[in-house]
Amino acid sequence: MSKSIRFLIAAFAALLVAALLTAGTQPKGNEGKGRYYFRQACKECHTKGAKGGEITPLTKTQAQWRAYFVKAKHAGGAEAITKVMPDTQLLDVQTYLVNHAADSPQPETCGK
Ligand code: HEC
Numbered sequence: 001m002s003k004s005i006r007f008l009i010a011a012f013a014a015l016l017v018a019a020l021l022t023a024g025t026q027p028k029g030n031e032g033k034g035r036y037y038f039r040q041a042c043k044e045c046h047t048k049g050a051k052g053g054e055i056t057p058l059t060k061t062q063a064q065w066r067a068y069f070v071k072a073k074h075a076g077g078a079e080a081i082t083k084v085m086p087d088t089q090l091l092d093v094q095t096y097l098v099n100h101a102a103d104s105p106q107p108e109t110c111g112k
């Protein structure tokens with residue numbers, strides 16, 4: 001096999017891996033439901049003056065929200081975030097938070 005063909009194959013393989021990696025990082029939940037669950041459940045403790053302190057999508061960047069839900073520890077690491085709500089609803093909340101994070105294309109500006 002010639003060197004240039006081997007190089008081309010390696011370049012395509014790298015592109016494929018990169019495409020797969022970026023495709024996998026976008027959460028696939030339902031953003032509209034996520035907004036609803038966030039307001040219903042999370043906001044109870046996460047408004048100004050409440051015991052969890054104010055939290056909005058703008059509290060973190062997209063990467064930080066993703067990392068938060070991978071770790072899935074809540075309240076200073078004291079408990080699993082799944083204690084707050086079931087996995088399926090958390091995926092929706094995660095989608096909402098990531099899609100409207102501080103560095104997202106549509107940062108949340110109303111209805112905090
Ligand atoms: C029963 C009250 C309560 C509910 C409901 C709640 N939280 Fe919290 N949360 C807390 C407390 C208490 C802390 C710790 C605050 C601190 O350490 O200053 C916290 C901390 C956090 C933090 C900061 C990082 C950390 O984990 O310490 C994030 C982010 C967070 N909560 C997200 C959420 C999300 C998302 C939901 C809804 C799925 C939620 N919380 C629901 C009480 C709550």
